[in-house]
Each structure stands twice: as structure tokens, then as C-alpha cells.
Amino acid sequence: MENVHRLQRTETADFDQVMRENGTKVLRLVTLFVKNQAVAEDITQEVFLKVYKNLPYFRGESSIQTWVYKIAVNESKSYLRSWSFRNIFAKDEIEQESGQNVEDEVIGKANRETVAELVLKMTPKYRQVIALRYYADLSIKEVAVALGESEGSVRTRLHRARAQLKKLVEKEGL
Amino acid sequence: MDSDQRFEQSLQRLKDEADNSVLKQVFFTEEMEQKIKNKIAKSKRQRSYWLKGSGLVACLCLLLVLGSNSGWWTLTGIDSGNHASGVGTDADHTGASGGDEPPLSFDPPVPTERHAWELSPATTLPSGNVMTFYGSDLMEVHFLTDSVNLYAGNDYKTRVVLRGFFPETLQYRWVQEKGERWAIDDVGVKQNQTQAEFNRNTYFSQPGKWRMEVYKENKLYSFIVVDVKEKSEKSFDIKEATVLARQYFASDASFTKMGQPRYGSIEIFGIDGTTEQKKIYGWAVIRSFHDKKNGEVTINQALDAPVVLDVAYNKKNYRYEVQHMTIMEDKNLYFADMQKLFSADAYMTAHSYLKNPAELEQMIRRVEQDVMQAARDQALH
Structure with missing residues (x-):
């Protein structure tokens, strides 16, 4: 799959392969980013439409997966800045968090939250870098490419994100 | 085991935990795959039709949708740092190169026959100072102007923003479709962390498509294509009129009593x-707001009324400007006044x-929605 020369001659078959090999990975990563599966499915669709459109120009300076993740990050960022997120989903998210009923609270106490669930409680900016580094298992350099930032600023952001997550983990007693 | 070690272990098992809990039911299905393929097939059919018919213009719709809301535009507004005409003079620059930073991996399109003259997506900011930017999230070069449309024979303050890391100088040029x-x-x-930029005053000698080509170390890095219009009675379009009105409502002293921040828009009837x-x-919709943190805004005062804006072209700065506004305030006289x-x-x-x-x-x-969005966007920045 990393064979750049073959990808440069990309045809539908190559695109299909990229989509199949990365589909679930991208969808899950985007779900972590936006915390809404239906929205993540829409975003993933847009991601692969862009992959299709731009695949002929992919030169292979990074792995195809990092390149696809970069598109996924950009699409997710657009969504997180969008009117619908700020006015509909962001509101829902808060309501969901504060709207636990008694039963949920009891179950919640009995079953400690997983690290993954705690990641979902982080702010989008930090959640994104944690997801790329530890869920997608990208190197700092690859995270920098995916986020379109320098390695230095990624290190800083990651340091702060880890501190935020650590507080949550310790609070949960994990 | 201390807390640091436990935390590291938590991170190491994040993927497994996520895949087995919050993401357990999340799969990229065949149905989703088929949806994407159907969209591609549909766009191919449309592309073929457009190419046979009226040309490439309609293809931009997809690009415009895909390219909206890109993040870089929040970085800067066009300021007074513009220098020099486009040909052969130096721009203001004080920055340094990006040193050992790695180049970004995304490979921008190169001028092939298929894409060489495809117009780049263009977006005009909805309020405040006029700024139009050409480019999209996936493009490595963006071109900003302080005007809604570009007209031949006008001089524009422009800024070029490039993603990536550059030596202290690069090369660029404009090429016109007909050969100039x-x-x-x-x-x-x-150069700053992840992007480079330079300011220029840009003059287009004739209408048509112009392509700006940026070269890095003598190799084509990226390009954008803009449409330069011929100034005529018809060239002042609804888009330009809307932006002009928005700017006027937000800044003109006649609305001072409504307070700040204030935004307005217009439904244009003609x-x-x-x-x-x-x-x-048209029909003006103007709102002033109580500005809150995190982009939340509430309306302070509202004004909705039919208006006539008298606009004149200022030859000194190559801009249309609102000279006078007549607002119809008495609802009982709307029909007669209009x-x-x-x-x-x-x-x-x-x-x-x-x-x-x-x-x-x-x-x-509907118009109010636009105004609210402009207020929220502004509050966020």
C-alpha cells in the first residue's frame, strides 16, 4: 500500500484499496474528534471524496495513512468550527454530560470510566492530539504533518493534553 | 507502580479500550463505501456534462463546499504592510526561514491540462473589512485581496499565504490564460511556525483567468487561479453589493445609536x-449584540426595514462606496415609499x-441567521 509509484498511477482500484484499508480507522478517529458517530460518518465520506480527488497528486512524502489523517483532521476542524457544531451538537454534548439520571450515576460509580471515555471528556484541541498520538499511534512528526503544525508546537500541545488527561485519570482512580 | 507509570499504561491501552468500548460499534460499512462511490460517479457524470456544455465553472461548487471554513483565514487581516507593484519590486519582509523544520507532505496540484485553469475556491468574509480569499483547506497557497471581486485595470492590496517552510525568498509570477x-x-x-506570507499590490491588466504560480527552490510549489472581471454596469453583482452593505451597516455612524458590536445584512431586491x-x-436586517465569551451572543437592538443604498465608484481607491442610505421606517408607508x-x-x-x-x-x-453567524464568528476571534 505504501508503494508510491503504484499510487501515482492511481485508478479506481487504488482508491478502493485506500478506502478499505483506512475506512474504519478514519471513521473511528473522526468519531473521537467529533464525539458523534453520525457526524463522523458524514465527515468520513467527505474525507474519502477528497482522497479520491487528490490521490493522483499524492507524492508519497509521508505515508498514505498520515496523508489521509491530515485530510480527516482538516475536515473535523471545519466541522468543529461550523455553525451546526457550535449551535446544535456542542449544546447537546453539554446537556448529555450534565443530564445523567440516577440510574446512570449508580452504574457510573460501579463501573469506572475507561481511559477512552475520559479522552472524550477532553477539550477538542487536546482530544485531537491524544487521539492521533495514542489512538492512531502516529509519531510526533506524523502528528505534526496531520495537524499542519510544527513538531515543537505538537510537543507543547501534547504535553498539556497529557496533563489534562492525567488529572482526569487520577480523579477516576484508574 | 507510581501514578506516572500507571498513566503511561493507560495511554498504551487507549486504542484497545476505545475499540472495545466507545468505538465498538463504529465500522466503515460497505454501505458507506457505496455511498462514496455513488457520489464520485455522480460528480464524474456532472463533470462530463459541464465540460461538454458551458465549461469548468460548475465544478467549483464542490470545491467551494469542500474548501469553506479553512482555518488559516483567522490568522490575519490585510493590513497596511503592502508594498510594491507586482512586477519586479521588493515586498516588506523581516522574517526568517523555517530552519530544519520538515516540509509538509501534502503534494499540491501541478498545472496539468485538466486543472491548469480551474478557478480556485473563493470566499468573502461575511462582515467587517472586506477580505476575499482564494484557496481551500487542501491547497498550499492562498491569495487574499481586500476586494469582493477582481477587476482589470484596478490595483489591489493582496497577500499570499503559503503553508509550509520556505527559504527567505521564493519566486512567483502571474500568467494570463490568453498568454500574457x-x-x-x-x-x-x-515565515512563522507553519506558513510563510508576503504582501503585494497586484494589478491585472486585462480580464480573464489569471494563474499565480509560486516557485520554491526553482520548482513549482503551487498555484491558484482567479477570475478577473471587466468592469461594466453588470459587474457590480449581488455578492459585491451584499458585502458592501454589510460593511456599511457595521461601520457607518448613522447606526451608532444601536450600539456595538453591530452587524447587518441585506436581502437584495434589485x-x-x-x-x-x-x-x-433591498431589505436591511441589522442587529447589535451583547457580546459574550466563547462566541455566544445575544441581540441588543434590532432594525428591519426596506432600504435604498446609493453607491458610487471611487476612482482613487478603486472601490464602490455607499454614499447615502434611505431607510423606510414607517411601516404604514412601506408600499407608498417603495x-x-x-x-x-x-x-x-x-x-x-x-x-x-x-x-x-x-x-x-434567514438574513438574521447570517448576521448572527457573523456576530458569533467575530466573538470567537
């Missing part, structure tokens, strides 16, 4: 006049709204 081209020009760039003098007929002040076509449109209050209300709510 500038000589390659060396420019100094300001435009007429000569190249130099225009009249915009009949007197509007063009016949504009009156017909306005009349149909006034005869149907539900539609009028719907129109006002």
Missing part, C-alpha cells in the same frame, strides 16, 4: 444604475414579500 505573463519575481517572505453610480434596493423609491422590478419583489407576511418573516429570519 509576468517575469518571475523574487520575493522575501515572512440593483441598477451606471458603472459609476449604483442603487441597491413604489416611489424602488425600481419597478425591485418593487415587484418587495411587494410580493409584503403581501405575504409569512414569507417576509422567513426572509428576515
Whole structure:
């Protein structure tokens, strides 16, 4: 799959392969980013439409997966800045968090939250870098490419994100 | 085991935990795959049709949708740092190169026959100072102007923003579709963490498509294509009129009593006049806001009314400017005032709204949505 020369001659078959090999990975990563599966499915669709459109120009300076993740990050960022997120989903998210009923609270106490669930409680900016580094298992350099930032600023952001997550983990007693 | 070690272990098992809990039911299905393929097939059919028909213009719709909301535009507004005409003079620059930073891996398109003259997506900011940017999230070069449209024979303050890391100088040029081209020009760039930029005054000698090509170390790095219009009576379009009105509502002293921050927009019923003098007929929706943190805003004062904007072309700065506004404040006189002040076509449109209050209300709510969004965007920055 990393064979750049073959990808440069990309045809539908190559695109299909990229989509199949990365589909679930991208969808899950985007779900972590936006915390809404239906929205993540829409975003993933847009991601692969862009992959299709731009695949002929992919030169292979990074792995195809990092390149696809970069598109996924950009699409997710657009969504997180969008009117619908700020006015509909962001509101829902808060309501969901504060709207636990008694039963949920009891179950919640009995079953400690997983690290993954705690990641979902982080702010989008930090959640994104944690997801790329530890869920997608990208190197700092690859995270920098995916986020379109320098390695230095990624290190800083990651340091702060880890501190935020650590507080949550310790609070949960994990 | 101390807390640091436990935390590291938590991170190491994040993927497994996520895949087995919150993401357990999340799969990229065959149905989703098919949806994407159907969209691609549909766009191919449309592309084929457009190419046979009226050319490439309609292809931009997809690009415009895909390219909206890109993050870089929040970085800067066009300021007074512009220098030099486009050909052969130095721009203001003080920055350094990006040193050992790695180049970004995304490979921008190169001018092939298929894409060489495909217009780049263009977005005009909805409020405040006029700024139009050409480019999209996936493009490595963006071109900003302080104007809604580009006209031949005008001089524009422009900024070029490039993603990636550059030496202190790069080369660029403009090429016109019909063959006119500038000589390659060396420019100094300001480099910050992930992007470089330079300012230029840009002059397009003739209408048509112009392609700006940026070269890094003598190799084509990226390009964008813009459409330069010929100034005529018809060239002042609804888009330009809307942006002009928004700017006027937000900044003109006649609305000071409403307070700040203030944003407005307009539903345009008609435009007429000569190249130099225009009249915009429409329904203004203006709101002032209580500004809160995190982009939340609440309305302070509201003004909805039919208006006529008298617009004149200022030859000194190559801009249309609102000279005067007539606002129809008395609801009982709307019909009479509009009949007197509007063009016949504009009156017909306005009349149909006034005869149907539900539609009028719907129109006002729609325009208000734009105004609210502009206020939220501004509050966020």
C-alpha cells in the first residue's frame, strides 16, 4: 500500500484499496474528534471524496495513512468550527454530560470510566492530539504533518493534553 | 507502580479500550463505501456534462463546499504592510526561514491540462473589512485581496499565504490564460511556525483567468487561479453589493445609536444604475449584540426595514462606496415609499414579500441567521 509509484498511477482500484484499508480507522478517529458517530460518518465520506480527488497528486512524502489523517483532521476542524457544531451538537454534548439520571450515576460509580471515555471528556484541541498520538499511534512528526503544525508546537500541545488527561485519570482512580 | 507509570499504561491501552468500548460499534460499512462511490460517479457524470456544455465553472461548487471554513483565514487581516507593484519590486519582509523544520507532505496540484485553469475556491468574509480569499483547506497557497471581486485595470492590496517552510525568498509570477505573463519575481517572505506570507499590490491588466504560480527552490510549489472581471454596469453583482452593505451597516455612524458590536445584512431586491453610480434596493436586517465569551451572543437592538443604498465608484481607491442610505421606517408607508423609491422590478419583489407576511418573516429570519453567524464568528476571534 505504501508503494508510491503504484499510487501515482492511481485508478479506481487504488482508491478502493485506500478506502478499505483506512475506512474504519478514519471513521473511528473522526468519531473521537467529533464525539458523534453520525457526524463522523458524514465527515468520513467527505474525507474519502477528497482522497479520491487528490490521490493522483499524492507524492508519497509521508505515508498514505498520515496523508489521509491530515485530510480527516482538516475536515473535523471545519466541522468543529461550523455553525451546526457550535449551535446544535456542542449544546447537546453539554446537556448529555450534565443530564445523567440516577440510574446512570449508580452504574457510573460501579463501573469506572475507561481511559477512552475520559479522552472524550477532553477539550477538542487536546482530544485531537491524544487521539492521533495514542489512538492512531502516529509519531510526533506524523502528528505534526496531520495537524499542519510544527513538531515543537505538537510537543507543547501534547504535553498539556497529557496533563489534562492525567488529572482526569487520577480523579477516576484508574 | 507510581501514578506516572500507571498513566503511561493507560495511554498504551487507549486504542484497545476505545475499540472495545466507545468505538465498538463504529465500522466503515460497505454501505458507506457505496455511498462514496455513488457520489464520485455522480460528480464524474456532472463533470462530463459541464465540460461538454458551458465549461469548468460548475465544478467549483464542490470545491467551494469542500474548501469553506479553512482555518488559516483567522490568522490575519490585510493590513497596511503592502508594498510594491507586482512586477519586479521588493515586498516588506523581516522574517526568517523555517530552519530544519520538515516540509509538509501534502503534494499540491501541478498545472496539468485538466486543472491548469480551474478557478480556485473563493470566499468573502461575511462582515467587517472586506477580505476575499482564494484557496481551500487542501491547497498550499492562498491569495487574499481586500476586494469582493477582481477587476482589470484596478490595483489591489493582496497577500499570499503559503503553508509550509520556505527559504527567505521564493519566486512567483502571474500568467494570463490568453498568454500574457509576468517575469518571475523574487520575493522575501515572512515565515512563522507553519506558513510563510508576503504582501503585494497586484494589478491585472486585462480580464480573464489569471494563474499565480509560486516557485520554491526553482520548482513549482503551487498555484491558484482567479477570475478577473471587466468592469461594466453588470459587474457590480449581488455578492459585491451584499458585502458592501454589510460593511456599511457595521461601520457607518448613522447606526451608532444601536450600539456595538453591530452587524447587518441585506436581502437584495434589485440593483441598477451606471458603472459609476449604483442603487441597491433591498431589505436591511441589522442587529447589535451583547457580546459574550466563547462566541455566544445575544441581540441588543434590532432594525428591519426596506432600504435604498446609493453607491458610487471611487476612482482613487478603486472601490464602490455607499454614499447615502434611505431607510423606510414607517411601516404604514412601506408600499407608498417603495413604489416611489424602488425600481419597478425591485418593487415587484418587495411587494410580493409584503403581501405575504409569512414569507417576509422567513426572509428576515434567514438574513438574521447570517448576521448572527457573523456576530458569533467575530466573538470567537
